[in-house]
Amino acid sequence: MSSFPTSTVLGYPRIGPDRELKRALEAYWDGRSTRAELERVGAELRARTWRRLAELGLEGLPSNTFSVYDQVLDTSVLLGAVPSRYRDAADPYFAMARGTEGRAPLRMTKWFDTNYHYLVPEIGPETEFRLDAGKPLGEVREARALGYETRPVVLGPVTYLLLGSALDRLDEVLGCYAELLSALAAEGVAWVQLDEPALVGDRTASELAAVRTAYERLGSMGARPGLFVASYFGSLGEALPVLAGTPVEAIGLDLVRGPVPETDLTGKTVVAGVVSGRDVWRTSPGRALAALAAVRASRVVVSTSCSLQHVPYSVAAEPELEPGVRARLAFAEEKVAEVVALAGADFLSPGFENAGYEVTGSEVAGFGGTDSEVAGFEGDGFGGDVPVGRPSVALPGPVVAGERSPYAVRAAAQAEHLSLPPLPVTTIGSFPQTGELRAARAAVASGTLSQAGYEHRVEAEIERVIRLQERLGLDVLVHGEPERNDMVQYFAEHLDGFAVTRLGWVQSYGSRCTRPPILYGDVSRPSPITARWAAHAQSLTDKPVKGMLTGPVTIVAWSFVRDDLPLRDVVLQVADAVRQEVRDLEAAGVSIIQVDEPALRELLPLRRAAQADYLEWAVAAYRRATSGAGDRTQIHTHLCYSDADQILDAIDGLDADVTTIESARSGARILGAVSAFGRGLGPGVYDIHSPRVPSAEEVESLVRRTVAALPVERVWVNPDCGLKTRTYEQVEASLANVVTAARRLRDELGA
Ligand SMILES: Nc1nc2c(c(=O)[nH]1)N[C@@H](CNc1ccc(C(=O)N[C@@H](CCC(=O)N[C@@H](CCC(=O)N[C@@H](CCC(=O)O)C(=O)O)C(=O)O)C(=O)O)cc1)CN2
Ligand SMILES: [Zn+2]
Numbered sequence: 001m002s003s004f005p006t007s008t009v010l011g012y013p014r015i016g017p018d019r020e021l022k023r024a025l026e027a028y029w030d031g032r033s034t035r036a037e038l039e040r041v042g043a044e045l046r047a048r049t050w051r052r053l054a055e056l057g058l059e060g061l062p063s064n065t066f067s068v069y070d071q072v073l074d075t076s077v078l079l080g081a082v083p084s085r086y087r088d089a090a091d092p093y094f095a096m097a098r099g100t101e102g103r104a105p106l107r108m109t110k111w112f113d114t115n116y117h118y119l120v121p122e123i124g125p126e127t128e129f130r131l132d133a134g135k136p137l138g139e140v141r142e143a144r145a146l147g148y149e150t151r152p153v154v155l156g157p158v159t160y161l162l163l164g165s166a167l168d169r170l171d172e173v174l175g176c177y178a179e180l181l182s183a184l185a186a187e188g189v190a191w192v193q194l195d196e197p198a199l200v201g202d203r204t205a206s207e208l209a210a211v212r213t214a215y216e217r218l219g220s221m222g223a224r225p226g227l228f229v230a231s232y233f234g235s236l237g238e239a240l241p242v243l244a245g246t247p248v249e250a251i252g253l254d255l256v257r258g259p260v261p262e263t264d265l266t267g268k269t270v271v272a273g274v275v276s277g278r279d280v281w282r283t284s285p286g287r288a289l290a291a292l293a294a295v296r297a298s299r300v301v302v303s304t305s306c307s308l309q310h311v312p313y314s315v316a317a318e319p320e321l322e323p324g325v326r327a328r329l330a331f332a333e334e335k336v337a338e339v340v341a342l343a344g345a346d347f348l349s350p351g352f353e354n355a356g357y358e359v360t361g362s363e364v365a366g367f368g369g370t371d372s373e374v375a376g377f378e379g380d381g382f383g384g385d386v387p388v389g390r391p392s393v394a395l396p397g398p399v400v401a402g403e404r405s406p407y408a409v410r411a412a413a414q415a416e417h418l419s420l421p422p423l424p425v426t427t428i429g430s431f432p433q434t435g436e437l438r439a440a441r442a443a444v445a446s447g448t449l450s451q452a453g454y455e456h457r458v459e460a461e462i463e464r465v466i467r468l469q470e471r472l473g474l475d476v477l478v479h480g481e482p483e484r485n486d487m488v489q490y491f492a493e494h495l496d497g498f499a500v501t502r503l504g505w506v507q508s509y510g511s512r513c514t515r516p517p518i519l520y521g522d523v524s525r526p527s528p529i530t531a532r533w534a535a536h537a538q539s540l541t542d543k544p545v546k547g548m549l550t551g552p553v554t555i556v557a558w559s560f561v562r563d564d565l566p567l568r569d570v571v572l573q574v575a576d577a578v579r580q581e582v583r584d585l586e587a588a589g590v591s592i593i594q595v596d597e598p599a600l601r602e603l604l605p606l607r608r609a610a611q612a613d614y615l616e617w618a619v620a621a622y623r624r625a626t627s628g629a630g631d632r633t634q635i636h637t638h639l640c641y642s643d644a645d646q647i648l649d650a651i652d653g654l655d656a657d658v659t660t661i662e663s664a665r666s667g668a669r670i671l672g673a674v675s676a677f678g679r680g681l682g683p684g685v686y687d688i689h690s691p692r693v694p695s696a697e698e699v700e701s702l703v704r705r706t707v708a709a710l711p712v713e714r715v716w717v718n719p720d721c722g723l724k725t726r727t728y729e730q731v732e733a734s735l736a737n738v739v740t741a742a743r744r745l746r747d748e749l750g751a
Helices: 020-029 035-055 071-078 092-098 134-145 157-163 167-186 205-219 239-244 285-294 332-343 352-358 407-418 435-445 451-472 489-493 531-539 552-557 567-587 608-626 645-653 667-677 696-709 728-748
Strands: 061-063 108-110 117-119 150-155 191-195 226-230 250-254 265-275 297-304 496-499 506-509 512-514 518-524 546-550 592-596 634-639 658-661 680-683
Touching: 020 035, 035 061, 035 134, 035 332, 061 134, 071 092, 071 117, 071 134, 071 150, 071 157, 134 150, 134 167, 150 167, 157 167, 157 205, 167 191, 167 205, 205 226, 205 239, 226 265, 239 250, 265 285, 265 332, 285 297, 285 332, 297 332, 407 634, 435 451, 451 531, 451 728, 518 567, 531 546, 531 567, 546 567, 552 567, 552 608, 567 592, 567 608, 592 608, 608 645, 645 667, 658 667, 667 680, 667 696, 680 696, 696 728
Parallel strands: 061 150, 150 191, 191 226, 226 250, 250 265, 265 297, 546 592, 592 634, 634 658, 658 680
Antiparallel strands: 108 117, 496 518, 506 512
């Protein structure tokens, strides 16, 4: 077996440095282009990535890390797990990803603790696993034609089945993987990477036994490539000895999130993830080299801690960043350069371990100066170090919570103040983000539209949204968030301590991307952010307008965060800024304030041992943000994903007067769980991710179900999430049906 290359990355961004894939996908979906054109763009992006990685000097090039939508969906296709309802669709792949008229898409949920979403494998008794290796084989051949030997990356059998809640199907699925390995061997592939991130979570004894079974079986095959099992997003813990006991030749460890294990891995290759794929900070060569030197294995390969798909392409595209911040940053390209530089250092030579933290950047060719030489900063080279000349961190005071009266007192004050009808109809905040609004923001950035001209357009859009809601008959209105490019980036742009990028796009799902802000310093709010827009909206109508804020956990979860402070302290700083916003909205006459916290579950630590502590401070931060509101101000919160089961007590602990939560597609389960809260509840009545317009009957039956489960005076009627990705045409038709359904039920209840 040929030895593993000296340097590699576990995966790479694929949306394109200028979001070429996003544009190609949307053109194809809109019928402005063809599948062939989409394929052409994909091939171009793959070629570009291999070429760039090779140019940067990386030895081990991955393939099959590209996807036109999602790598988990690709794995379902690879294994033949395509539910029958999609088989006769015009394009089954995208029918699974996005649904069609009459066909619901696969369920989508968060990839571990990231803001990336995957499509959940739908595995049932009727699923017949059958290998379709076209994609990985095709990419190997495609790269070879360009002169590159690659290592195909495939999601591993155990993680795939755990994501699909079908580990009992291991035997069948292993048959497919075995066939895949034979096919790759026949193709002359030297190494294959099987990703098993699920192994960094708490695994039961039978799940660990499945790991052993899987890799004993695949490992004992005759003709096969070298097996590299990659773990990431944490430590393998008890799964490491299990994996080490199987014949796999290489094991990937996340040495950013976890320590170098004590386990003696002699006989194995360790692919050491010392360059973080989850943040944007330059790597400290001292720390990385010390970790590399400490690994006890027969061979140590330098790598990233996970795929680089979670970071933007290149800092080179961001000339406008403040130089002091920019100097600390490494995006995908720069991280590859770091991997290559580290692989060139002599970290395995005797005595190197002792050099440890003394090693500075200048000793590693390619790091561009020692850590301490980086302009304006001091410290060991990690991103979050406080810049010289700034006040050091103001630690938040005690976590205040529960200043508000008990719910019953608040509810009475709110009922009197707001006088809402039963089953009030509302939305989650955003209305369609039109091309005109996006173009207007781009025009301000390029200097062709004045700030005043832009604000005028935003006000006009707010008026349009208010009038539309009045016409449709909604009860609690929103301003529609037209001034926001994104619910997190917008706040980051108005807070001190954050930097934002121009082209730092990271894929969130399918063609949808975000530019995660960079939280590099102490956070504070120089001036009010949202009150003027909310006040403007309220001035246009007699109906209550709900103010709209993003919660502290979500702002931090969807940003790249300094790592020199405990996450808790960073979140509490953000909570204080949100608290000021709540106060200002209230003072501006806004009686209902929604503070969204859709990322509450996302930051939940993957290991149970750390979860309680997280939930305690996360809830405390939310209450710190919202508890400044008076009793008659109604606080709403919103969470999207329905996999809320693990955090129900925490959601309850937020103590919001009203909780709106995704529910349309997971119905009864979530309803049963959250109905115990004893406060207002708005389970979503339709899925906003699909262009489909729900009928009034369908909405009515969902509301009926909710009314049967809890006291009617606590029930709210609303969609699953914000409407920003939909068109006005879809939104008008859908909301009209929602109002019709609510009114029918109201009549029936005699209210
Ligand atoms: N941060 C974040 N994470 C989240 C969510 C979210 O809303 N925000 N929602 C959940 C689902 N994830 C989502 C992620 C992204 C989008 C989304 O709609 N993203 C937009 C981009 C939003 C944005 O930043 N828009 C900017 C820039 C838009 C743009 O592309 N401008 C053009 C120029 C304008 C023109 O001429 O058209 C360009 O740069 O080329 C703006 O509106 O200003 C997209 O991919 O299309 C939706 C949901 C979970 N995670
Ligand atoms: Zn949402």
